[in-house]
C-alpha cells in the first residue's frame with residue numbers, strides 16, 4: 528500500500544464511529560440477558576399462538592408462554608433440528624407447519640442444499656429481512672468495512688442465504704460488487720479491473736484463487752488491492768495456521784464468519800481484533816451443549832452450537848441443533864463488544880471421526896499439518912477397519928521442489944498427530960497436486976468403514 532493510500536485509510540477511519548450500533552454492541556451482559564429474556568418470552572408466545580407445529584408440541588409437553596420466567600427456562604423447551612424442519616415442511620408444503628405468519632407476509636425464502644434430503648426453505652418477512660440486513664451491516668462494520676471500501680461478494684446467489692448479505696455492505700455505504708460464484712479467471716479479471724478492497728468467499732476458495740492468480744502471473748499480494756478477506760462455511764478461517772497462510776498469500780487480514788441457512792446468512796463474525804466470532808445476541812440466543820447429554824458446557828469447552836431466534840416472525844426456530852462443534856466465551860472482547868464469541872467451528876458432529884474410541888476432527892489434523900512448510904497444506908483422511916480395528920491414514924503432499932527425506936518428514940508428522948490428538952495414524956506423503964483441490968465445502972474424509980455408526 529502506498530503512503531497516500533495509507534494516509535487516506537487512516538483519515539477515513541478517524542472520521543467514522545467505532546460501532547454500527549454502539550448501544551447493543553457494548554451493552555453490559557446483565558442488561559443484554561434481561562433484553563434476551565423479554566425477547567424470548569415474546570418469541571415463545573408468538574410461536575405458541577401462531578405456529579401450528581409449536582402449538583401442538585408445546586401443548587403435548589405442557590409448555591405455554593408462562594413457562595419462560597428466566598433465561599434458564601429455555602431448557603424446558605424441546606430441541607429442533609433439520610429433520611424436524613423437513614418433517615414440518617412435508618406436512619404442509621412448501622413452507623411447513625413451523626411457519627407462524629400468513630403467506631402474504633413472507634417476502635423472501637432461501638433454500639438449503641438438498642444434499643442430505645429435500646431442500647429446506649427458510650422464510651423471512653420484510654421485517655425479518657430488514658433486521659438481518661442491518662445486522663450484516665453491523666458485522667461488516669465490526670470487521671472494519673467502511674463506505675470507502677469496494678466490496679466483492681463472491682458467494683453463491685442461487686437460493687443461497689449468503690447471497691443477500693451483500694445488501695449489508697450496500698446499506699453500510701460500501702461499493703458492492705455482486706460477483707457471485709463465477710469462474711476464477713473471470714473473478715480475477717473483475718478484481719484486476721475494479722480493484723476491490725474486501726472479498727468474501729470460503730477459506731478453501733480464497734487459497735485456491737490466490738494460487739490460481741499466481742499461476743497466471745498475478746501476485747495477489749501486490750497486483751490486487753484486497754486488504755480484508757471474509758471467510759465462512761469451513762473451519763479454516765479459525766485455524767490459525769490456515770488463516771496465516773491465506774493472509775500471507777494475499778497480504779490481507781482474514782475474518783471468520785458464521786452463518787446458517789435456517790437463520791441468517793451470517794449470525795456471527797469476527798471484529799478487527801480477530802479473536803472469535805461475535806454473535807448477534809439481540810437476534811439469536813446461543814447455547815453450547817454436550818451433544819450426548821444435552822447439558823450446557825462451560826466457557827472454553829467444546830460442544831454443539833444450539834440457536835434460538837429471538838425476533839424472527841416468519842419462522843421462529845427454537846433450540847435448533849446446528850450440528851457444529853464450537854467453543855465459546857462471554858468475556859468482553861478487546862474491541863469493547865460484550866457479545867458471546869465462538870472460537871470458530873471445530874467441525875461437524877457428523878464429521879467427528881471416532882478412531883479407536885477417540886474423537887478426532889479433521890480440523891485437529893489440519894492444524895498440525897499446516898505447520899509444516901514442507902507440505903502443501905492439502906490433505907485427506909482415510910479411515911479403514913482392518914481386523915475389527917480402526918486405522919487412520921493421513922494423506923498429504925510435499926511442496927514443489929522439496930528435496931528432504933520423505934520418511935523422516937512422515938515420521939515427524941505422525942509423532943505430532945500422536946502427541947496432540949492421541950491417535951496413531953499412518954502418514955503418506957504424496958507428490959504435489961495429487962490430492963483433489965476443493966473449491967467449495969472441503970470434503971476431506973474418506974471413511975471406508977461403511978455405515979458403522981448407524982447413520
Ligand SMILES: [Zn+2]
Pocket residue numbers: 798799800805860861862863864
Ligand atoms: Zn471483538
